[in-house]
Amino acid sequence: MSVLVYLESENNKFKKSSYEALSYGKGLADKMGVQVCGVVINCSDIESLKAYGPDKILKIESQDLSAFSSKKYAHAIANIMKSENAHIVILSSTPDSKYLGAHLSGVTDSSFVSNVVELPESISPFTIKRTCFTNKAFSLTEIISDTKIISIASNSFGVIENSNDSLAEEEIDIKSIDSNQRILNIEKESGSVTIADAEIVVSAGRGLKGPENWEMIETLAETLGAATACSKPVSDMGWRPHSEHVGQTGKPVSSNLYIAIGISGAIQHLAGINSSKVKVVINNDPEAPFFKAADYGVIGDAFEVIPSLIEKLKAR
C-alpha cells in the first residue's frame, strides 16, 4: 500500500506543479502512515525530487511514451497501481494531468475527484475539500470507492520541503498498449509563459480599447515573468487569441498573483480567476465591481498607470 504521485515533466524537467503534487502526496501518506512513491515517465532529474520527501521513485523509460498519450500513460499507471497495490493516485491540474486523471479513472473503474484544495479532513470515511460552481463554493466530498484518483488545484497546497535522502529508485518495465491515436503536429505558442503554469498572470479587458494597445500589457507581463490573459469579449472580438480567454467559460486561473487591467469584474470573469491568491485591479472606474474582489486596487487610467508601473518595476 502506498500513495502514488504522477510527476509530470517536460524536456527532462519536472513541472513546478509536480513538486506541489508530491508535497501533497507526502502529506497524505504521512497522515495515512504509508509510503509515497513518485511515478516518473522519461525524466532523469530525480535529484530535484528529494527535497519533497518521496520514499521511492518508479521510473519508466520508454520510447513508446516519449510523447504524452492519455491512453498509454493511463494504462502504464494502472499497471503500476496493480503491481504496487496502490489505491490512491495524486496528480496536478495541468491540462495534461487532468486529461490523464479522468482517463485513468475510467481505465481503472474508479472515481476521480478534481480541484482538491486540502488534505483529507478524515481518512475513514475519506472526506476531502474541493472547489465547485467555478470557485463560487467548496464541497466537502466523501470518496466512497476504495481506489481514488485525486487532482489538486494549482497553488492550493503549496510546495513544501520535506527532505528524504534515502530515496529508492526502481526502473519499471511496461508493456505498451496499442493505440491508433497518433500525433501529427504540435504548434507551440510564441508566448513564453503559459496561463496554466504561471505564477503571475497579467490580464486585460475591453478597457484597453483595441488590440493595438496590448504592447504595454505584454511588456508588463515580460517584466514580471508573467503569462498574458484577457476577458471574454476581448477574445470574442479577435483582439487576442482565444487561448488567452479566462473565466468561467475560458481557462481557469489559479496563480499567485492576478493583475486585472481594464476588466470590469463580471461574475463570469471572477468565477474563473477567484482561486488566484492575490488580485490587483487597475481600472479608471471606482465603481467597477472588480474592486470588491481585489486585494489591491489602483483607480486610474491604464494608459498612464501601466507604462509608469513598467518603468518602476524595471528600475527595481
Place this chain on the structure above:
Amino acid sequence: MNILVCISNVPDTTSKINFVENDSKFDTNGVQFIINPNDEFGLTKAVWLKESNNATVTVLTVGEQSVEATLRKCLAIGADKAIRIDCPANDAYSVAKEIETHCEQVKYDLIICGRESIDYNGGIVPGLIAGFLDYNFVTNCVNLEIEGSKATFSREMSGGTEISECQLPLVIGSQKGLVEESDLIIPNMRGIMMARQKPLDIVPSQGVNAKTRDIKFNKPQAKSEVKLIKADELDKLIDLLENEAKVI
C-alpha cells in the same frame, strides 16, 4: 454517422450560489438552468456534422424530469432525438456508467461531451466514458474534422495546440474554439415547433451506486476590504506586492 452529445444541465452563469438542508444541497430556488456552455459548443459542431457528414445527432442527459426543458432546447437547436436516463445525477461515476450502458446498446461513432461542467467542474465524465468503453479520447478539443472513419482533431495543451488523428469511435471534451461564440445557434420559431415533434425518450436507469458524495457545501469567506493605492504612488504598490503579499 451516429453522434451522441452528452448534455449537462447547469445553473445559468449569473446564478447566485446558495445551499439548503443544512448546506448539503444546492438551492435550485429561482435558478435558471441552461445547457452547459462547453456542451453547447459541442452540440453546434454536431449539428454542422449533420450536413457535412450526414450524421444523426442524439442528445442525452442523465437526470430527473426537470432537465427536459434543456433537452427540448437542444432539439430546437438541431439535434434529431433526445434521451433522458431517468435518475438523479448523483456523481460523475454513476452518470458515466449510465451513459456507458446506453452506448453498449446503441453504437455511436462520436461521443461529444463538454470539457467540464460549470457546476461541479470535474472534467471527469468524458474520461470515464472513454476509459469504460476503451474508445479514443481527447479533451480541451478546439478543432475536429471527420472523414469516413478517421478523425483529425486539435487539443489545447499548456503552451500550444496538439494536432492528432485516430480511427473512430472517439470521445471528445469540447470547449470554445471547436466552434466560436458567434456560431452558436439561437433556436428560431420553426426550430422550436419542430422540436415538439422530435422524440424525447425516457430510459430507465441501471441504478448505479455513486462513488462520491457531497457532504457539505460552503462558500469562500468574504474578502477583506481592498487596499487602494493612488495612481501616482505606484512604488507603494510594488512595495506591498513585494513585502506584504510576497508575490513578486
